Amino acid sequence: MTFSKDKNILKIQKIELEALKEVKEIATANDIHFFLRGGSVMGAVKYQGFVPWDDDTDIAVPRKDYSRLITLLSSEWSDKYWMASYLNGDEIHSYFPRVLLKPTYQDKLGLKSNNHLGFTIIDILPLDGVPASSFGRFFFKYEVMFFRLLGAVHTANYKDTISQHKGMRKKIISLLNKLHVEKMYSQNWTYDVLDKIYSSRMGNQSKWIGTITGSSFDKEIFPSEIWGRGTFLPFEDTTFRVPARWDDYLKQIYGENYALEVPRVKKTHQLK
Numbered sequence: 001m002t003f004s005k006d007k008n009i010l011k012i013q014k015i016e017l018e019a020l021k022e023v024k025e026i027a028t029a030n031d032i033h034f035f036l037r038g039g040s041v042m043g044a045v046k047y048q049g050f051v052p053w054d055d056d057t058d059i060a061v062p063r064k065d066y067s068r069l070i071t072l073l074s075s076e077w078s079d080k081y082w083m084a085s086y087l088n089g090d091e092i093h094s095y096f097p098r099v100l101l102k103p104t105y106q107d108k109l110g111l112k113s114n115n116h117l118g119f120t121i122i123d124i125l126p127l128d129g130v131p132a133s134s135f136g137r138f139f140f141k142y143e144v145m146f147f148r149l150l151g152a153v154h155t156a157n158y159k160d161t162i163s164q165h166k167g168m169r170k171k172i173i174s175l176l177n178k179l180h181v182e183k184m185y186s187q188n189w190t191y192d193v194l195d196k197i198y199s200s201r202m203g204n205q206s207k208w209i210g211t212i213t214g215s216s217f218d219k220e221i222f223p224s225e226i227w228g229r230g231t232f233l234p235f236e237d238t239t240f241r242v243p244a245r246w247d248d249y250l251k252q253i254y255g256e257n258y259a260l261e262v263p264r265v266k267k268t269h270q271l272k
Contacts, residue, residue: 008055008111009052009053009054009055011109011111012055012111012121013049013050013054013055015080015101015109015121016050016055016056016057016121016122017050017235017236017237017238018080019057019078019080019081019099019121019122020057020059020122020240021238022077022078022081023059023069023073023099023122024238024240026069026072026073026077027065027069030068030069030072032061032065032068032069032072033061033062033065033230033241034059034060034061034062034065034069034124034241035059035060035061035127035227035230035240035241035242035243036057036058036059036060036235036240036241036242037058037059037060037125037211037214038058038214038215038216038253039051039054039056039058040054040057040058040059040240041242041243041246041249041250042250042254042258043235044233044234044235044240044242044246045233045242045246045247045250045259046259048233048234048235048236049234049235049236050236056120056121056122056123057121057122057123058122058123058124058125058214059122059123059124059125060125060126060127060211061124061125061126061127062126062127063126063127063128063129063198063199066124066126066127069124070083070085070087070097070124073097073099073124074087074088078102079102079105080101080102080105081099081100081101081102081105081121082099082100082102083097083098083099083100083124084097084098084100084117085097085098086187086188086191090117091116091117092117093116093154093155093187094123095148095151095191095194095195095213096123096124096125096126096213097123097124098117098120098122098123098124099120099121099122099124100117100118100119100120100121101118101119101121103118106118106119125211125213125214126198126199126211126213127209127210127211127227128198128199128201128206128209128210128211128212128213129201129206129208129209130201130206130208130209130210130212130221131201131208132206132207132208137208137218137221140197140212141212141217141218141221143197144194144197144198144212144213144217145217147190147193147194147197148190148194148213149172149173149176150176150181150182150185150190151187151190151191151194152173153173153176153177153181153182154182154186154187155187156173156174156176156177194213198212198213205224206224207223207224208221208222208223208224209221209222209224209227210222216253219252219253220253222243222248222249222252225244225245226243226244226245226248226249226252227243227244227249228243228244228245229244230242230243230244231243231244231246233246
């Protein structure tokens with residue numbers, strides 16, 4: 001099936017590719033490696049680049065490198081991009097950091113904001129160890145879910161954050177918001193708690209690892225060999241690292257028929 005790309009999406013994808021290359025250059029210079037994640041892996045496998053209708057990019061960074069990369073990107077590292085993080089005092093309303101366009105560059109490109117901080121183009125997620133037993137992973141999942149829900153209550157009225165939640169989670173967040181439970185704690189407190197949970201196994205050679213801070217929760221947890229050291233696949237005019245067993249990775253997240261199915265086209269490149 002052939003797609004006619006939206007001109008705005010083409011513009012955004014060009015910007016994202018440029019930012020990814022800048023991040024890759026910094027990472028490589030500091031002996032840090034990262035993986036493409038989620039839909040970006042799908043794009044590398046099926047289209048040797050961006051998914052035609054996709055306008056966001058995610059990367060996953062092993063915890064041992066994650067903190068170093070965040071420190072590097074917290075300084076002035078680009079003329080066009082900057083990184084927002086709750087650890088730097090930014091009101092990002094997200095545990096994981098995000099790379100955004102600098103306001104002057106965003107204005108020059110004529111792009112409307114896609115969240116309350118401006119224009120996000122890359123999400124940076126840690127790749128963490130999780131319990132080895134199925135019993136341990138079960139409780140790990142719900143411990144994480146509990147604190148993520150508590151954190152989300154603080155942003156229940158933000159369109160660009162609440163829209164990331166679906167089904168029962170969205171209903172629970174709305175209920176907790178009506179009960180005003182967020183007055184009992186700060187959002188950053190929940191992020192600090194989650195940081196301790198996520199990073200608690202960073203020193204171990206975990207048999208199971210994943211990006212459970214991502215949108216798919218436990219679907220993003222895999223045996224460590226699925227990620228492995230990764231493999232490089234063509235992506236537009238360059239290459240990026242993806243999970244070593246990318247087929248198993250994509251089947252778990254998107255289903256057995258991911259290679260044949262074409263999801264509905266989404267447009268998220270600007271706020272209405």
